[in-house]
Amino acid sequence: MTAIITVATTGPIAFTSDNPALPTQPEEIADAVADAYTAGAAVAHIHVRDRDDQPTADLDIARRTMDLIAERCPILIQLSTGVGLSVPFEDREALVELRPLMATLNPCTMSFGAGEFRNPPDAVRRLAARMLELGVKPELEIYDTGHLDACIQLYNEGLLADPLQFSIVLGVRGGMAATPQNLMTMVERLPDGTAWQVIAIGRRNLELTGVGLALGGNARAGLEDTLYLRKGELAPGNTPLVKRAVDLARALDRPVADVDQARKLLGLS
Ligand code: KMH
Ligand code: ZN
Secondary structure, three states, X not given: OOEOEEEEOOOOOOOOOOOOOOOOOHXXXXXXXXXXXXXXXXXXXXXXXXXXXXXXXXXXXXHHHHHHHHHHOOOEEEEOOOOOOOOOHHHHHHHHHHOOOEEEEOOOOEEEOOEEEOOOHHHXXXXXXXXXXXXXXXXXXXXXXXXXXXXXHHHHOOOOOOOOEEEEXXXXXXXXXXXXXXXXXXXXXXXXXXXXXXXXXXXXXXXXXXXXXXXXXXXXXXXXXXXXXEOOEEOOXXXXXXXXXXXXXXXXXXXXXXXXXXXXXXXXX
C-alpha cells in the first residue's frame, strides 16, 4: 500500500535561533516545500510567520506563500489553522477563506508545552461547518484519546465528511506521550476507512514515524516536528528529514504516493 509523505517545514514553536535551517519567510518556505516535493512529499503542511518571525494568520502572507508554492510545484497544500498558541481562534479560522485544498482542524483545547492551545467546542463546530461549506478537507489533529471521540461526535453531527483524515500527534507535553503503546491504542480505535498519519514530535520522531509506517499509516516529516536528525545533530534542512521518511517507507515496502495517488487516497477533488 502506498504511503503519503507530508512535509511540515515550519511549525509554531521553534525559531531560527533553535535551528538556523528553519524556513520562515514565504520564499524560504516555498523553496523548502519544492525541495521536499522533489524528494517525495505529496502534501505540504503550512504555517507562516510575519516579518519578525512570529507565527501569524495574516491572510496576505498565507496567500502569497500558497501562490509561491504553486508556482514551484503541484504539491497538495494543507494550511494549518493551529497557526500558533498566541494567535486568537477567530484569526486562525479565517485562513480557510483562502480555500486551501486542506486545512488542519484541532478539535479540543489543551495544554501545549508551557502554553495553552485554545480550541473551544463552539468555535471548532463553526470552523468545521465552514470548511464543509467551502470544500476544505480537514485534517483532524488528535493529541489524546478524547480528541478522537470529539471528532466522531462532529462526524455524527454531520460536520465532517468521509473519508476522515487523522493525524495522531504524539509527544506534545499536554497530549499523549510518544510511545508505541499510545499509537497502537489510537490506531485500533480509528473508524474503518480513515486515512491517518503519525506526527511524532521531538526525540522519538524517527522511531514513531517508523512504527506508523509499519502499521500502514502515512508519515509526516520536517522541522515542525523535530529540529534534529538524531541526538545532538541538527537537521540541515527539511529535505534530509523527508528523504529519511521516504527511505523508511520504501524499506517497509510502502511505495511513496505521488500527488495524484495522494489526491485519490485522501478523497480530494
Ligand atoms: N505542531 C503541532 C503539534 C496545526 O498545525 O494545526 C500543532 C499544530 C497544529 O501546529
Ligand atoms: Zn502544524
